[in-house]
Amino acid sequence: MKNLKKKFLDYVIGDRRTPEKNRERVGQNLMILSIFVFFVFVINFIIIIGTDRKFGVNLSKGASSVYQSVQTVQAKRGTIYDRNGNPIAEDSTTYNIYAVISKSHVSTSGEKLFVQPSQYDEVADIFQKYLGMDKKYVIKQLSQKKLTQVSFGTKGSNITYSTMSAVTKAIDKAKIKGVAFTTSPGRMYPNGTFASQFIGLAQVKEKKDGSKILAGATGMEAALDKILSGKDGQVTYQKDRNGNTLLGAATTVKEAENGKDVYTTLSAPIQTYLETRMDAFQEKAKGVQASATLVNAKTGEILATSQRPSFNSDTKDGLNAKGFTWQNTLYQTNYEPGSTMKVMLLASAIDKGVFNPNETYNSAEVKIADATIKDWDVNEGISSGQYLTYAQGFAHSSNVGMTNLEQKMGNKTWLNYLDKYRFGLPTRFGMGNEATGLLPTDNVVTTAMSAFGQGIGVTQTQMLRAFSSVSNDGVMLEPQFISKVYDPKTGTTRSAQKEVTGKPVSKEAAVKTRQYMVTVGTDPYYGTLYANGAPVIQVGNQSVAVKSGTAQIASGDGSGYLTGSNDYIYSVVAMVPSENPDFVMYVTLQQPEHFSVTLWQDVVNPVLEEATLMKDTLLSPVETPKDQQTKYRLSKVIGKNPGNIADELRQNLVHPIILGTGNKITKTSVDSGSNLNENEQILLLTSHFETVPDMYGWTKKNVKKFEDWTGIKVTFKGKSSGTVTNQSVDVGKNLKKVKKITITIGD
Template structure:
């Protein structure tokens, strides 16, 4: 090995001295080599520089991004969440700001003039004292935070967060008086519900949600706040700031990267005065009745606008007191998220259908003493079931006032099961309203069983929601024309100073105007007939001044959760009442329910809530019945998304949230055709057809525009013959709804203004 290294050493030395030059020549040669090396390095630098400039990368890293990370910071600018108003512009839910305090303790944080901008160690005790007085913080905990090493700033946990503006101002003033620098605040969005308990389940709550970038945003978690979250939320913006060599943000260097788009304001149909009054009376009602659940809703009889709605138990959205699953899941609303058997208030629709179909003879008499047997079941009246009566003769008109199950079942049998089921479809039972609120229950039509179908005539064997009942009631209160429940009166976009305003949405015509008027007349006898009236006790129980009120009470058994039948407790019932005022031409419909009162139910309980609220509504009728909100000069645009293949129910809800009137054709799970092109701007209250992938029955075309009738004809190949006016909307069709569409070749349509 030594010989090997010696050999190579000799070869290297031989190479070095083989071409010896004079010192001067060696210097020249070295100089030449150094110049060549310098030129080579220069070109390497130039090439590298060109590559960096051209690609903005080195070693696979984006250099601009790295520079920005060192010398820039990006801050999210949170969009303002839209305010929720009542119909007259009184705020119900609006943004508020909360503050979190922090202290800068890094001694390098000084101004250009040398002023110390951090909390000095000699001031720690003063800071702890101020925080103790203003925030209730333990002084030792404050001091332990301030004494941390090698950190720029410190925060102070939950007690240092969620601070109100007044407390923040007080802390700032105290620090200034003590000459303490370095105490500052960050802001967080908050939501203020100044009315406390105020349609709480319906309005819902928005709560702070932490985003991926560490910022916090308000997200609707229940009620309207959740259903309209996309409309209320807006879109956050971003701003970049320069940073100094120590990584501290330099104020005044902000550059807007993306403008924040504030959320839209939502004007509801609720009225603050009548809603507040309803809440007060619901407390009185619940204190007396002591129900497991209680609910009450007041609507405009002509438009379907929800003027007030409440339930018990409830919660305070400001404090969240009562907002928990243990309190009967109080974030759910009985208005549209609960299926139940409605009981005898369904008889309003049974009577209207019987009159409309011509089978109701008010003077026809019958005896209820032995009930009515259908198949293997015998239907009895309530008084016989209670043992308070052995039966009696009465007329059909008296039977309605008496809330006779036997009489109403006889009417259903005269109509025939198919005809009655057809009327239930006309009233749109079994179909969710899709009125714009999420997580809506569907309701259920009676099963294919002659006994269950017969029982549905008196409100058992059929499941509904309160919004479905209210929708059906409007056909009786509105002379046969059924309208969609509404809770939005206007959407206002503050970014463009534009708005969209709602108008009534017609969704059917189940019965004739004459049938509706006669039904209301018979409803009056429920409260005025001293012998048969179920809402008469030494006078009308439901009484509003000298007004004539159309009323109907209801009592329904509650299905057992295990599906074994009905609950059997003495108070295991859902009691309800509907009132239409005035009966001749109703302006208001009020619907109240009470589930499982603690003690034996008395119809007199209704006087605690129905009478005073309707009296107040009559006094306020001018403001309650006036258009809810003024339009702005320009209408907000709403462009139709590509909805082909999407769920028709969810699409209908989204359209209604943006004040478009959808008509869903068929019962399919996907949309196959739409009457408007994707991307087209839909005007407020514009009617749009959504054809599903399963259209088997002829739809109710009442209220359709002529253009939509022609679109329907094009889709189905059915020929249309027109009568009446040249334009306007459909007021009559000669083919009944639910007819097999494959059997129909031609339909005659009557148009009216």
């Protein structure tokens, strides 16, 4: 220890100098230290300037948070219009109600700015009256402890301006403080009950950063969400040293891109009229479900569609109605169609050459394997059977007659026609979440029963697609609900044209089928739509092709069919005028309390009469100059589901042709990244492609692509340009058995 002390003292005094020398030495050391500190600051300054970071912190970002505020600029959601530009769904501001309940919330003068416990009951009364809230729920929310303010769930959100104003007026009149509103982006549906399940709803969703956006929740709003949704922008505001925003100091960081506007094929006047007639129809029938759709017979455009129960999209009235469902009966439900399927059966029989209108048969019954099929009047005890010609049998909706025709064709041939009509495959017309339908099982009885619409599952869009082949002289059309899409960013538009999906039967077969459909409503003895001395379906003095249907409903437990007196789905299809139809109307009614064929007069007749009066407006096409066409590029679709891609393509007004029934796309006729023109055809080859497709309407270019993919030798005849009008090999033949095919090109 002594040695250590001695060494320390020697070090301290070993270099002892005079006071002047010590001051000089200290000065030198301070100068060296100052130079060192200076270089430390310079190096740090260079690092900060070069990296904008210190100790892992972004310095600019930190400074911006003090002197700048960044706000999201919400993109406008695209507007949904009818075909003539009348708004169906458009952006608006909605309100969310809240109540301050903290007793510390008082003004500087001591005024209570919160809802007082003595006012809870009165607030609950106001909320119940204007917002439909349960009083007990309101009081429970207001009575919560240790909270500053409370909200009121879904019924306290998305409130319209008129309702907000009414609540505010009532609260002010009651001299209640503490009730207020916040604003949110909203969606306005000015037409109320207007194809409500079909159009659907957009609702407010909260993003991770706390901002709110409108997103499609149901119907068209959900299906077209990518098209309707825009991209939010950002703007920065400068703040002073006290944190106050400086007016006029805004800088746009990223421009907001508004969503695209969609013009539907719906017509507001005829849709509104259909809604009123459906109300009258349902009031009498009181069906569990009812639906009606009006279609342009020459284009497949859906001009009006509705169902019951429905709801008011603006006020939300009807959501709690008995039997209400969010499912759209147009495309989301499978059902057995009944005798309206006989339209396609007759057209097929005529096309195949097995229908002799004057040949007779006994309508009592026909046996298929272990099953006995009888006519409706025999089942009801009205008749024990009678001798009918096949023409009379169709007018009388004879199950026996139609089964006989199916047997004359043969099961294989009839199933092939069902494939040509594309039953068993969803239409993929662009709405998504579509039911698939169900072909008859591999059973001779169910195949025979499908001739009169039992043992087969369909959707209404599938039926409308099949009906179009009869109304449009054999040429089948894809149902359409978009007439054009407008892009506000570029000021350009994509417009729709009709999409041909095949030709199941000849023009002659379609024309003759419509002629026999006329007798269903005009034959005073056999016609099922002739009642009280007159046709049930009448549209002025025009000839109308009609067919009714009565289908049993399968029980949910798979034990057979329901047996109640009204456990049926009644339906009717009408094409007017029968000689060259402009319109097709299809109406269904499930399990009504009361039914008579004359009920159809409450909805079919007036709507078709109104449509005829509006014919020039309803049937006028939408045109867009080619140089104003919005570009659309094909994304990478190889390996993806062909059905989903078909929906997306049709939403962008491209015509996909799916080859095969595989669940993955293996090849496309257009390369990924290529621009696709509006209404351009594109082939999508799937992982399971075995039979010859219906090439009617294909471009010559796509036929050559088919030749390249399959190795089948194609010979062309007819015109040098145009589309396919005929093929030498029938649809459905196994590709492995085909070596060559002749294709006729025409207009």
